[in-house]
Amino acid sequence: MTQTFVEPCGRGIIDSEPCPEEQGRKVLPVRRHMVLTACVLASSMAFIDATALPVALPRLRADFGADLDSVQWVLNGYMLALASLTLIGGALADVYGKARMLAVGGLLFGLASAACALAPSPAWLIAARAIQGTAAAIVTPASLALIGATYPRTERNRAIGVWAAASALTTAGGPVLGGWLTEKFGWPSVFWINPPVAIVVVGILLVFAPKDSLIRRRFDVIGAVILASALAALACALSRVGAAEAQVAGHAPAPSGPMAALVVGLAIVGLAAYGFWEHRSKHPMTPPRLAENRAFLGLNIATLMIYAGLSIMFFLLPFDLVERRALSPTAAGMAFLPFALSIGLLSGIFGGLADKVGARVMLVAGPMGATFAYVWMALGQEESLMVGVIVPMTLLGLSFALLVAPLTASVLSSVDQTDEGLASGINNAASRVAQLAGVALAAGVASFEAGYEIGLAIAAITSIAGAIIAAVTPTPHALS
Numbered sequence: 001m002t003q004t005f006v007e008p009c010g011r012g013i014i015d016s017e018p019c020p021e022e023q024g025r026k027v028l029p030v031r032r033h034m035v036l037t038a039c040v041l042a043s044s045m046a047f048i049d050a051t052a053l054p055v056a057l058p059r060l061r062a063d064f065g066a067d068l069d070s071v072q073w074v075l076n077g078y079m080l081a082l083a084s085l086t087l088i089g090g091a092l093a094d095v096y097g098k099a100r101m102l103a104v105g106g107l108l109f110g111l112a113s114a115a116c117a118l119a120p121s122p123a124w125l126i127a128a129r130a131i132q133g134t135a136a137a138i139v140t141p142a143s144l145a146l147i148g149a150t151y152p153r154t155e156r157n158r159a160i161g162v163w164a165a166a167s168a169l170t171t172a173g174g175p176v177l178g179g180w181l182t183e184k185f186g187w188p189s190v191f192w193i194n195p196p197v198a199i200v201v202v203g204i205l206l207v208f209a210p211k212d213s214l215i216r217r218r219f220d221v222i223g224a225v226i227l228a229s230a231l232a233a234l235a236c237a238l239s240r241v242g243a244a245e246a247q248v249a250g251h252a253p254a255p256s257g258p259m260a261a262l263v264v265g266l267a268i269v270g271l272a273a274y275g276f277w278e279h280r281s282k283h284p285m286t287p288p289r290l291a292e293n294r295a296f297l298g299l300n301i302a303t304l305m306i307y308a309g310l311s312i313m314f315f316l317l318p319f320d321l322v323e324r325r326a327l328s329p330t331a332a333g334m335a336f337l338p339f340a341l342s343i344g345l346l347s348g349i350f351g352g353l354a355d356k357v358g359a360r361v362m363l364v365a366g367p368m369g370a371t372f373a374y375v376w377m378a379l380g381q382e383e384s385l386m387v388g389v390i391v392p393m394t395l396l397g398l399s400f401a402l403l404v405a406p407l408t409a410s411v412l413s414s415v416d417q418t419d420e421g422l423a424s425g426i427n428n429a430a431s432r433v434a435q436l437a438g439v440a441l442a443a444g445v446a447s448f449e450a451g452y453e454i455g456l457a458i459a460a461i462t463s464i465a466g467a468i469i470a471a472v473t474p475t476p477h478a479l480s
Helices: 011-015 029-064 068-096 098-117 122-150 153-185 194-208 221-239 243-249 257-280 294-324 329-334 337-357 359-379 385-413 417-445 451-472
Strands: none
Touching (some): 029 068, 029 122, 029 194, 029 329, 068 098, 068 122, 068 221, 098 122, 098 194, 122 153, 122 417, 153 329, 153 337, 221 257, 221 417, 294 329, 294 359, 294 451, 337 359, 337 385, 359 451, 385 417, 417 451
């Protein structure tokens, strides 16, 4: 959200790594544990930043006197870099070394966070957030892959469990921490969390990380540039939704229809060009065989729909809590806890249930429950905080707890084992593209008088679409 409250598919990146013992690279237990600590801390920087920042947005907007268009690019500058460069970050880790790239990414993330905290203007902050997103695109795949490259297969489940539990805790605590820091010290303090953590991560890696095993692989720079350009045009087009309404209300000229149509056309042409290039490239980021896999394609489209709806809600809710309900940032952060805690505490339990009843049931029930939660929040805007926010947020958390583990299992089951790491990376990239589009769309509709209700209605529609796509997607191994 920047809002990455939940990662749809990270386990495959770890599981797909070759066993270090099979490569003659035995790593002592103490060093493994310290490397895991560094990976958890590195991932936590992105998780805490993601969940803490949305609560700080109303105060940030007030301090800068910025409009919603600028505020949404504080999120989308980050998401654009992260969505378009995550696959590149994974390739860099293979080519130049997982520990090395994790250290570089962590250091860059810490420096970019300091630049965000010191930002004197929205333009500076947006630029620093884009650099932060670039660093996160290196840190996330490198940290997951390094766990897989450090632990033997017989010990990976425990390592994954530690990583997942830490992710859940930092995700749950982020909104509360972000709200408290914003209220006590101002929004820049949210970014000051990261530099000390980055220093610790780099120090641990320098002392304890094993020697990297490098893979000779070229990465698709041209494809990355095309995709980033297309996504930028898409975000710009979506952010124009409702802009005319806001400008008319302010007695300013509305943006021309031809210009908006041109931006949409550029986005479509860019995405088509990316597909064409990936079929021609000798080293594609998204190999055509995956695009031709109906099960894999369907699951990723469902991911796009479901996570777009979630990001719309998480952009709009803090403004409703702080500006309309007049909650403090700390209290607003507390409102997110039912969602995050439900996922952190129940995802594993529901994952086991999916093995018994089948993943398809969970992949349909999860987004349908989310749809009901969005509708409830829209209709309950004038109700008490408990009825209008806390109860539906709890339902939303339960719905995503139903969804996350089966989605991971289904994506991994839809491809060959040799493609699991790549499939995980693509699915994570799909969720980030969805967040990018969802935030841009939410910022656009927020300019309407009933923007909160309109945004939640759109979130409900995308969630229903995700449930329908999951229901008709053929994945015999995971969706039976």
